Amino acid sequence: MTANPRVSDDDKDSITVSLDGVELRGWTYDNDEMHRQKMAQAREYVEGWCNGRDYVARPVQSRPPQQLDPSPITEDWLKSAGFKWHQLERQPDKHWLLWLGDASRERHSFTSFEDIGIELAPCWWKNSKSDDAGDVGKWFCWFRSDASGRYCRFIHIRHLRTVGDLVRLVEAITGHQWDPANNLYGSTRKPEDAELIRQEDQRLDRRFMRESSHKWADVEKDDTRGRALPEQMTAAIKGGGAK
Incomplete structure (x- = not known):
């Protein structure tokens, strides 16, 4: 089977997955960071499906916690x-x-x-x-x-x-x-x-x-x-x- 997957977010409101002429749309997020994370997961899913692999979502890497100033209040x-x-x-x-x-x-x-x-x-x-x-x-x-x-x-x-x-x-x-x-x-x-x-x-x-x-x-x-x-x-x- 030949597949030509494409993942896009052209309308900035949702993520569209196009595969063999079929489009699936979903994942609407107001938060830009969450939108980028879901885009990455969607690409991973499509690539894995085309290569016959089971999809396993990688954990999203969280930002390192901000270092707080340990100095005492004086x-x-x-x-x-x-x-x-x-x-x-x-x-x-x-x-x-x-x-x-x-x-x-x-x-x-x-x-x-x-x-x-x-x-x-x-x-x-x-x-x-x-x-x-x-x-x-x-x-x-x-x-x-x-x-x-x-x-x-x-x-x-x-x-x-x-x-x-x-x-x-x-x-x-x-x-x-x-x-x-x-x-x-x-x-x-x-x-x-x-x-x-x-x-x-x-x-x-x-x-x-x-x-x-x-x-x-x-x-x-x-x-x-x-x-x-x-x-x-x-x-x-x-x-x-x-x-």
Whole structure:
């Protein structure tokens, strides 16, 4: 028997197998990678059939897993990655926050950058001898939402230890590859939005404002400090430090 097999996906919606004037069509996939895999399996099937071999599908080779950064999460790393900290009453340590609302791949998923963020705090503390106590190196990780104008940690996700786990979490929420250069002013931005902000920052009036402004108060001198929360403003008023 003479056969002239042909496997094609000309219409990009399905795979067509032509053999001795007979066409079989099937396998419709929206995912391009899955479509390519099925094309390869279809070719293997036709070639095996024409050569009198039983068809045995080869396992599809999966992509190698992405290597995660095993480095431990530290305050220095959080600073370099664009996180901002705050510390409310009865919080013994700094809580580090990065807003993610502006970076969502679906632009209209959130109404504000404060709709979703991640907040981290250490699981260890200093004892009376100023030694580290507790689970050193482990971090609490919460989802944070201030959409109502109030501080709200609405769910504890899990404990984190490594930079790789934290980066993977941010990528899963935003849908964008991690790039700390896009973390500006305490908020993760879409790549195109971050580039626009960087261009705007090069305007002469913006540069003049940055270079001529003086930081008199201690709270202004720490660029990693987050903005004041409503609870902190209320405490300042009650304490007589503000009106």
